[in-house]
Amino acid sequence: MTRTKHPDGGSNFAMLERRFKRERAARKAAEKLLEEKSQELYIARLDAEVSLDAMLNAIESLRDGFAIVDLDFCIVRSNSAFNEILERCTGSSVVKQNLLVTLTEICPAETDFTSHQDSILNALRHSSTYEFAGVNGIVLELSAGDVLAFGQTVILRDIVGYKREEERKSAARKSQALGSLAGGIAHELATPLQFIGDNLTFVRDSFATLNSVFDHLSEEFCDSCDRMQLLSDVFVRYDIDYIRSELPAALDAAAKGSSQISKVISAMRFYTEQNKGEREPVDIEMLLKSIVTLSRNKWVYACSFEVRCELENTIVNVIADGLTQVFLNLILNSAEAIGSMDSNLTRHQHKIQIVIRRVSDDLIIVFEDTGPGIGESNIDKVFDPFFTMKLDGESMGQGLSVSSSIINDDHNGHLSVSRSVLGGARFEIRIPGSFDY
Amino acid sequence: MKGEIFVEFVNMVEERFGLDLADRTLEHGELATKRVYTSVGDYDHEELVSLVSALSIETGLTCTDLMHRFGKFLFARLALGHNECIHGYDNVFDLFVDLEGVIHNSVQKLYPNAELPSIEVRVIDETTIEVKYYSKRGFADLCHGLADGCIHFFQEPINVERLACSDNDQTSCTLFLSKVEWIV
Numbered sequence: 363m364t365r366t367k368h369p370d371g372g373s374n375f376a377m378l379e380r381r382f383k384r385e386r387a388a389r390k391a392a393e394k395l396l397e398e399k400s401q402e403l404y405i406a407r408l409d410a411e412v413s414l415d416a417m418l419n420a421i422e423s424l425r426d427g428f429a430i431v432d433l434d435f436c437i438v439r440s441n442s443a444f445n446e447i448l449e450r451c452t453g454s455s456v457v458k459q460n461l462l463v464t465l466t467e468i469c470p471a472e473t474d475f476t477s478h479q480d481s482i483l484n485a486l487r488h489s490s491t492y493e494f495a496g497v498n499g500i501v502l503e504l505s506a507g508d509v510l511a512f513g514q515t516v517i518l519r520d521i522v523g524y525k526r527e528e529e530r531k532s533a534a535r536k537s538q539a540l541g542s543l544a545g546g547i548a549h550e551l552a553t554p555l556q557f558i559g560d561n562l563t564f565v566r567d568s569f570a571t572l573n574s575v576f577d578h579l580s581e582e583f584c585d586s587c588d589r590m591q592l593l594s595d596v597f598v599r600y601d602i603d604y605i606r607s608e609l610p611a612a613l614d615a616a617a618k619g620s621s622q623i624s625k626v627i628s629a630m631r632f633y634t635e636q637n638k639g640e641r642e643p644v645d646i647e648m649l650l651k652s653i654v655t656l657s658r659n660k661w662v663y664a665c666s667f668e669v670r671c672e673l674e675n676t677i678v679n680v681i682a683d684g685l686t687q688v689f690l691n692l693i694l695n696s697a698e699a700i701g702s703m704d705s706n707l708t709r710h711q712h713k714i715q716i717v718i719r720r721v722s723d724d725l726i727i728v729f730e731d732t733g734p735g736i737g738e739s740n741i742d743k744v745f746d747p748f749f750t751m752k753l754d755g756e757s758m759g760q761g762l763s764v765s766s767s768i769i770n771d772d773h774n775g776h777l778s779v780s781r782s783v784l785g786g787a788r789f790e791i792r793i794p795g796s797f798d799y
Numbered sequence: 800m801k802g803e804i805f806v807e808f809v810n811m812v813e814e815r816f817g818l819d820l821a822d823r824t825l826e827h828g829e830l831a832t833k834r835v836y837t838s839v840g841d842y843d844h845e846e847l848v849s850l851v852s853a854l855s856i857e858t859g860l861t862c863t864d865l866m867h868r869f870g871k872f873l874f875a876r877l878a879l880g881h882n883e884c885i886h887g888y889d890n891v892f893d894l895f896v897d898l899e900g901v902i903h904n905s906v907q908k909l910y911p912n913a914e915l916p917s918i919e920v921r922v923i924d925e926t927t928i929e930v931k932y933y934s935k936r937g938f939a940d941l942c943h944g945l946a947d948g949c950i951h952f953f954q955e956p957i958n959v960e961r962l963a964c965s966d967n968d969q970t971s972c973t974l975f976l977s978k979v980e981w982i983v
Contacts, residue, residue, distance in 0.1 A: 377822045384825065384835050392837035399839075 392416065414778075425527070426594050427518035435462040438513060449498045450780060460488065463517065465504065468496045471649070486514070494520065503721035531765055548630040555627065559620050566613045567743050572617060573606060629655040641773070644798045646718060646725065647676040653689040654716075657683035665712035665732065672719040679799040680725070684768040688777075691761040691787050692729045699733035699786065715784065725796035736779060744779055768794065800847060800936070801870040801913060802840035803924065804873065808847060809836065812854060817858075821859055827853035841912065842937045863940050870944015871951065878952050891976065892952050893927055895920050895946075926978040937969030946974055949982070 421428050427444030429437050437459055449455065451468035466479045482504065485492035491505045501522050507515035515664065583589040597603055629652035647669075653669055661667060696714045706713070712732045719726050738742060745766040769777040775793035782788035812821040825834040827850065836842065851869070855862045879883055884902050888894045894902075898918050906913055916934035923929055932942040943961055950957045955978070962973040 374819075380822055380826065381818070384833075387833070387835040388837045391835055392839055395837065395839050668866060 363461045365719070373492060380644070406538065412570075414478060416781045425524070427516075427520075428514045429518070430513055431461050431486075432513040433509075433515055436460050437464075441451070444516075444518055447518055447523075451500060451502075451756075465494075465502075469495070470497055488515070489514070496594070501775060526763060526767060530767070533764070534683070536581065537683065537687070544630045551627055551632075555624055562617050562620060564614060566610070569609055569613065576602065576606065597734075625655055626658075628652075641679055642682070643677050643679055644682045645676050646678045646680065646685075646727075647673070649670040649682055649685065649688055650718065650727070653686060653693065657690060657693050657697075660694055661714060662698075664697050664709060665714055666710055668713055668753040669714045670715070670717045672717065675797075676718075676797040677799075678725050678793075680793060680796055681772055683766070684772050686792065688765040688768050691765045695761065696729065696731035696733055696787065700731060703734055713784070720797065721792075723794045723795060723797050727791040729787075729789040729791075730782040731786035732784045735781055735786045745777070751794060800843055800844040800958055801822055801838075801840040801910060802836050802842060804837035804839045805842055805847060805850075807876050808850060808869055809874050810876070811869055815868070815872075816854075817856060819951070820854075823857050824850060824854045826891045827856065844938075847938075866938065866940035867944040870941040870946075871948040872944075873941070874948025874965060883935045889953070891949050892922070893931055893957050894949060894953075895976070896922065912964060923975075925982060927975050930974040930976060931971070932974070933971045939972035942972060946976065950976075 408729040422441050424443060427441065427447045429440035429444045430439050445455070448464060448468070454463065462479065462482055466475060466483050469475070469478050469570060473495075481492050481494070484490070485504050486506045487509070489506050489508050490505060493501065493503045496502050499522065500520060502709060503521050505519070507517075510645040536780060580590075583593050630650045632648055650671075651669060693714065700712045700714070703712075712731070714731045715724075716730075717728045719728075744762050746763065766777045768777045769791055773793045774795075775791065778790050778792075780788045780790070809821060809825070812824055834850075851865050852861050854860075854865055858865070865877075870952070884905055885894060888897070895918075900918065903915050903918070906915060914936075916932060916936070919931040921929040921931075932939055932944065936943075943959065946959055950959070958977050958979045959976065960975040962975070
């Protein structure tokens with residue numbers, strides 16, 4: 363068979379060859395572009411991962427609960443604070459659960475569930491805020507973000523916890539400021555007090571010498587009636603016998619007062635030196651006694667005080683600043699409770715008793731008093747925020763709540779209340795691991 | 800300008816005028832890219848003007864006519880290749896009303912570098928809309944063709960009246976789209 367060339371075959375072939383070249387060049391250009399775009403995508407992905415990590419870290423560090431829920435209100439992502447708030451209400455893990463169902467279920471039994479659920483749904487759908495009471499005295503505020511394609515953001519705030527934290531911060535700031543002030547005053551008073559103490563000693567010694575002079579003169583003049591009479595006249599005119607009998611007692615009282623001021627100043631200095639927010643070795647007996655001294659004017663007219671330390675080694679690993687607040691709260695509560703009693707007992711018959719002991723590796727501090735105690739109906743509520751047995755306005759009801767948080771949360775310990783054998787209230791502080799340092 | 804436009808232009812020439820004429824058009828004169836186009840690339844819009852001029856010389860048809868034909872062809876191809884953009888629309892007017900705010904936004908998300916024309920749409924009444932096109936690239940004829948392609952795609956009886964541009968200005972034009980009664 364012979365092959366003949368098509369009349370237009372040559373030009374068609376050339377045309378197809380050009381087209382083929384263009385297509386091949388286009389493919390190469392596309393591959394190059396694809397490579398560049400892949401690189402860009404890879405870098406963009408790395409950037410996105412870094413941004414995501416930064417965002418998640420920021421969300422994780424929020425004090426409020428933060429979550430993203432999908433359009434069916436299922437929790438897609440949440441921070442630890444969010445999980446912790448809900449787990450405190452439900453007692454179980456809430457990860458991946460439905461937020462609407464979970465929030466509806468955590469309200470107290472007496473709640474109108476339908477109305478409650480409607481309010482939650484309304485807040486979620488209209489990107490608004492809804493505040494409600496949960497179980498265990500927890501009050502929550504739900505704030506829903508705008509509804510977007512992926513769902514929406516939700517912020518859950520434990521209002522009571524938030525307020526308590528604010529109170530603690532405020533108290534810590536005040537305490538710090540007062541500590542600085544007290545430290546400064548203590549420092550300024552220490553030197554003049556030293557002068558007073560030294561001069562009192564000098565005056566007392568000098569007076570003893572003067573007394574000896576008077577005695578010597580009396581002995582020397584006893585042979586002469588005239589001189590004896592003269593000395594007697596001088597004694598009478600200047601009331602020397604009265605001065606000689608009263609001055610030592612006056613000087614003793616001044617020295618005692620000076621010593622008391624010195625103790626207060628030492629306590630203030632010790633207190634301000636311990637005013638830190640970290641767990642560190644501290645002499646618990648000294649700390650407690652310094653608080654007893656500083657709060658003396660609050661209890662001295664109501665009762666006596668007894669501090670008994672059964673520890674061999676009084677150095678314990680605690681947050682001194684926090685314990686100072688707890689000690690002060692418990693002492694003031696006892697003193698006020700005793701002071702408010704219509705009792706026949708005298709000041710000396712009432713007492714606040716504190717015992718420090720060690721059980722295994724736990725530090726135990728027991729506060730007991732002869733006050734009226736806490737009734738059975740209130741004993742479960744004393745650690746609730748804003749609970750108070752005092753008249754309206756006399757107390758914020760935060761002292762025991764904050765104390766409980768300091769012991770239970772900050773020290774991972776336990777603060778409990780019961781009836782004391784002394785007749786009043788008994789508070790027991792138990793702090794594990796206090797002797798590890 | 801997106802490479803997809805150039806690829807579709809070559810497709811149109813090959814389909815409507817044959818491979819040989821397409822080859823001659825692409826080989827006409829000197830172009831920076833050597834007439835190699837991929838849909839994922841970006842090219843100077845002036846090259847499209849040069850290609851249309853070359854096709855005009857090869858076919859004897861005016862550039863205006865060719866650009867209009869290409870616009871009509873292009874709409875059909877874009878509707879086929881990017882159905883997600885027009886999914887949910889069943890008529891010309893709704894599509895035009897959403898063109899700037901919805902469709903161009905979607906395009907901008909996919910192609911952040913895309914320089915899109917400005918399309919201003921005003922609903923005059925139930926039967927008429929006014930479409931104002933503006934682009935410094937000057938493809939008013941292409942816009943007119945796209946509008947006709949859209950009407951063809953939705954198979955609606957709509958008449959397009961184009962306000963004459965002064966000095967054959969291609970950077971802007973105004974189209975009036977009016978619904979008409981079918982004449983049976």
